[in-house]
Amino acid sequence: MTIDHKRLLAEIEEEVRRKRESGDLPPHLERELDIVFARYAPVRALDGDFDQVLTRAEQATFIDVLAPTASSRPVIPHVKRVLRKSVVWIFRYVAQQASGFNEAIARAVRLLGTRVDALEEATGTRSIAPLVAGDGTATMPDAEHWLPVLVDALRDVQGRVLHVECGSGELVRALVNKGVDAYGVHAEGAPADAELDIRIDGVMEHLGKVPAGALAGIVLSGCVDRFPKAALLRLADQAVARLAPGGVLAVVGTDPVAWERDRSPVEVDLGAGRPLHAATWAHLLVERGLHAPAVHDGPRRRPADVPDGLGEWGARIDTLLFPPASFGVVASRPR
Amino acid sequence: MPGVHQFIPTYASRDAIGTHARHVRAILRDLGVASDIYAEGISPGVPRGEAQLFKAYPDRSDAVLLYQLSTGCKMADWLVARPERKVVNYHNVTPFTVFGAWEPVVGAELRRGREQLAEFAPRTELGIAVSHYNEGELQAAGYRRTTVAPVLVDLDAVAVAADATALDRLRQAKVRGGVDWLFVGRVAPHKCQHDLVKAFALYRRVYDPRARLHIVGGSASHAYSTALEKYIRALGLHRNVYLHGSVPDGVLAAHYAAADVFVCLSMHEGFCVPLVEAMRSRLPIVAHAAAAVPETLAGAGVLLDLKDPATVAAAAYRVVTDAALRSTLTEAGLARAAEFAFEHSRRRFAAVMEELLETVA
Numbered sequence: 001m002t003i004d005h006k007r008l009l010a011e012i013e014e015e016v017r018r019k020r021e022s023g024d025l026p027p028h029l030e031r032e033l034d035i036v037f038a039r040y041a042p043v044r045a046l047d048g049d050f051d052q053v054l055t056r057a058e059q060a061t062f063i064d065v066l067a068p069t070a071s072s073r074p075v076i077p078h079v080k081r082v083l084r085k086s087v088v089w090i091f092r093y094v095a096q097q098a099s100g101f102n103e104a105i106a107r108a109v110r111l112l113g114t115r116v117d118a119l120e121e122a123t124g125t126r127s128i129a130p131l132v133a134g135d136g137t138a139t140m141p142d143a144e145h146w147l148p149v150l151v152d153a154l155r156d157v158q159g160r161v162l163h164v165e166c167g168s169g170e171l172v173r174a175l176v177n178k179g180v181d182a183y184g185v186h187a188e189g190a191p192a193d194a195e196l197d198i199r200i201d202g203v204m205e206h207l208g209k210v211p212a213g214a215l216a217g218i219v220l221s222g223c224v225d226r227f228p229k230a231a232l233l234r235l236a237d238q239a240v241a242r243l244a245p246g247g248v249l250a251v252v253g254t255d256p257v258a259w260e261r262d263r264s265p266v267e268v269d270l271g272a273g274r275p276l277h278a279a280t281w282a283h284l285l286v287e288r289g290l291h292a293p294a295v296h297d298g299p300r301r302r303p304a305d306v307p308d309g310l311g312e313w314g315a316r317i318d319t320l321l322f323p324p325a326s327f328g329v330v331a332s333r334p335r
Numbered sequence: 336m337p338g339v340h341q342f343i344p345t346y347a348s349r350d351a352i353g354t355h356a357r358h359v360r361a362i363l364r365d366l367g368v369a370s371d372i373y374a375e376g377i378s379p380g381v382p383r384g385e386a387q388l389f390k391a392y393p394d395r396s397d398a399v400l401l402y403q404l405s406t407g408c409k410m411a412d413w414l415v416a417r418p419e420r421k422v423v424n425y426h427n428v429t430p431f432t433v434f435g436a437w438e439p440v441v442g443a444e445l446r447r448g449r450e451q452l453a454e455f456a457p458r459t460e461l462g463i464a465v466s467h468y469n470e471g472e473l474q475a476a477g478y479r480r481t482t483v484a485p486v487l488v489d490l491d492a493v494a495v496a497a498d499a500t501a502l503d504r505l506r507q508a509k510v511r512g513g514v515d516w517l518f519v520g521r522v523a524p525h526k527c528q529h530d531l532v533k534a535f536a537l538y539r540r541v542y543d544p545r546a547r548l549h550i551v552g553g554s555a556s557h558a559y560s561t562a563l564e565k566y567i568r569a570l571g572l573h574r575n576v577y578l579h580g581s582v583p584d585g586v587l588a589a590h591y592a593a594a595d596v597f598v599c600l601s602m603h604e605g606f607c608v609p610l611v612e613a614m615r616s617r618l619p620i621v622a623h624a625a626a627a628v629p630e631t632l633a634g635a636g637v638l639l640d641l642k643d644p645a646t647v648a649a650a651a652y653r654v655v656t657d658a659a660l661r662s663t664l665t666e667a668g669l670a671r672a673a674e675f676a677f678e679h680s681r682r683r684f685a686a687v688m689e690e691l692l693e694t695v696a
Contacts, residue, residue, distance in 0.1 A: 015649040
C-alpha cells in the first residue's frame with residue numbers, strides 16, 4: 001500500500017483549518033509561543049526587529065556583580081561567599097563604570113534609531129509608514145467588485161492565504177466562508193474581529209517572519225497604493241519569496257490616473273509613494289518568476305451628474321474619460 | 336598499492352563520523368590497503384592506538400589522504416597544502432549563521448569549514464557525499480568528480496535489546512494515558528528542538544493534554560540547551576518534556592520501542608541517521624522537509640513543507656490515530672531502512688574505493 005502524500009497533506013491542512021475555525025487554535029497562540037522563546041534566544045538569533053534587539057541590548061547593560069555561590073560540594077559555597085564578599089567592592093566599582101558606558105551606548109543607539117525613523121519618514125523611504133494618514137479600513141479600492149474575483153482565484157489553493165492590509169477582514173471572512181485557511185495582517189488601529197485570524201503587524205515586518213514558500217496565496221492591497229517605489233519592489237520580492245510552488249499572488253491597486261484624479265493636489269505632489277500601473281505589476285511579477293499574470297480591469301465609475309444615453313460614441317467617450325479606477329493582477333508561481 | 340589514510344577533525348568512538356571512519360578503515364584494510372586514522376583532536380575514551388594526532392602522520396608522497404569533512408579546523412589548512420592526492424568524504428557543514436548566533440566560536444569554525452570545502456575542490460581527486468543533497472553542495476563548491484556513498488552505520492550492531500528498566504519506566508508512564516513523541520539528535524540550534532517544543536505545546540493543548548515529549552541526545556551548544564530548558568519551564572512543560580541527554584544504546588532502543596511517533600523539525604541535516612534508526616524500529620515519522628531529510632526518508636514518512644506548530648501537531652495526531660496510515664508508514668519505513676543495510680552501504684563504499692585505487696594506481 002502506498003501513501004498519497006498530496007492528499008494526506010491536504011487533509012492535514014484541512015484539519016488545521018477546522019481547528020482554527022472552531023477556536024481550538026486561538027489566532028495568537030502560535031505567535032505567543034514564538035514570543036516566549038525570543039526571551040531566551042540570543043540577540044543574533046532574533047529576527048531583524050530593531051526595537052526588539054535594542055530592548056534586549058538595554059536589558060543587557062546591567063552587570064550583576066554578585067556571582068552565584070552554589071556548589072554540589074560541601075564547604076565550597078561558604079568559601080565562594082567569603083571570596084565574593086572580599087572582592088565585591090572592586091567588581092561593583094568596575095561594573096558601575098561598565099554599566100554606565102553600556103547605558104550611554106544603548107541610549108545613543110536608541111536616539112540614532114529615532115533619528116533614522118524620522119529621516120525615513122521625511123524622505124519617504126520608510127517602507128511601512130503611511131505617508132498620508134488613512135482611516136485604516138479603506139484598504140482595497142472597489143472592494144465589493146474585487147471580493148468575488150479574489151475568492152474565485154483563491155478558493156482552490158492548498159494551504160494558508162494571507163491578505164496584506166486586510167482592514168476589517170472582509171476578504172479574509174469571505175475566504176474563510178469558502179473553506180480557505182485565510183488570515184490577514186493590518187497595521188495597528190485596524191478593527192480586529194475576534195472570530196478571524198487578523199494580526200496587528202506591519203506589512204514588511206510580517207512578511208519577514210513568514211518562512212520562504214510558506215503561503216499558498218497572498219493578496220496585496222492598500223500598501224500597494226501608498227508605498228514608495230523602492231518599498232514596492234521590496235514588497236514584490238518578499239511576497240514572491242513567501243509563495244509556495246503553485247501558489248497564487250494577487251495585487252489589487254488603484255489605477256494611477258484615477259489615484260491622481262481622486263486625491264488632493266497636495267497629496268499628489270508631496271506624497272512619496274504612488275500606485276503603479278497594472279502592466280508594471282504584471283512585469284514585476286513575471287520578472288520574479290511568476291507565471292502568466294492575468295490583468296483585470298475594475299469597474300468604471302461614471303459620475304452621477306454626467307448624462308448617459310449618447311449612444312455608441314458616448315460610450316467610447318466614457319471609456320476615455322472614465323477609465324477603471326482600480327485593477328487586479330493575479331499570477332501564480334510555477335510548481 | 337598506495338595507502339589511504341583518513342583525517343578527521345575530532346575523532347570520537349561513538350559519534351556517527353568516527354564510526355564511519357572506523358568502517359572505512361576496515362574496508363580499506365580488507366582490500367589490502369594500508370589505512371590509519373589521524374585527527375586534530377581525539378576524544379577521551381578512545382582506545383590507545385585507534386587514532387593518532389595528525390602531526391604524527393609520516394610523509395608518504397604515494398599515499399591518498401581521505402578527509403572526513405564536517406566542520407572547519409586547522410588540520411584542514413595543513414592537509415590542503417600537502418602534496419599527496421586527496422579525497423573528500425563530505426558529511427555536510429551546518430550553516431554557520433544558525434549555529435553562530437548561539438555559539439560564535441563554533442560558528443566561526445563552521446564558516447571556516449565552508450571555506451575549506453571550496454579550497455579542497457581544485458586539489459581533490461574525488462568528492463564522496465553521504466547523500467545526493469550533499470553531492471549537490473560538492474558540485475556547487477566546484478568539485479569536478481563526485482559520487483554518493485551512504486554513511487556507514489551498522490544498524491544491526493547498534494540494535495541491541497532495549498534496556499528492560501528503561502522500557503518498563505516508559506511503558507509505566509503510558510498507563511496514565513497520553514502518547515510519546517520522540518526526537519533523537521544533538522541538542523543544537525539547527526536541530527530546532529525549540530520548534531519541536533512549540534508544536535508539542537500546541538499538541539497537548541489541542542489534542543492530548545497527557546502527551547509526553549522525549550528529546551534524546553547530548554548538548555552541542557550550552558547556550559541553546561540552557562535556553563531550551565528555560566523555554567520548556569516557561570511554558571510549564573517541564574513535567575512533560577524530558578531532556579534525556581546522551582543515553583546508552585539499550586536505553587535508546589527502549590525509547591524507539593516505546594514512542595508513538597518520531598518528530599524531526601531540523602532545519603538542516605546532511606543525512607540524519609536517527610531517521611533510519613526510527614524506520615528500522617517501526618516508528619512512524621513526521622518530519623520537516625529540510626536539506627537531505629526528504630532524500631533519507633524517500634516517502635517513508637509524513638514530510639511537511641512548513642513546520643508551523645499547528646501543522647506539525649495535526650500531522651502527529653493523524654499518524655498516532657490513523658491505524659492504516661501508521662501501518663503503511665511502518666512498512667514503508669522498514670523497506671527504506673533495509674536500503675541502508677550495512678552490507679549494502681559497505682559494498683557501495685568498497686566499490687568507490689576500488690575505483691579510486693584503480694584511478695590513482
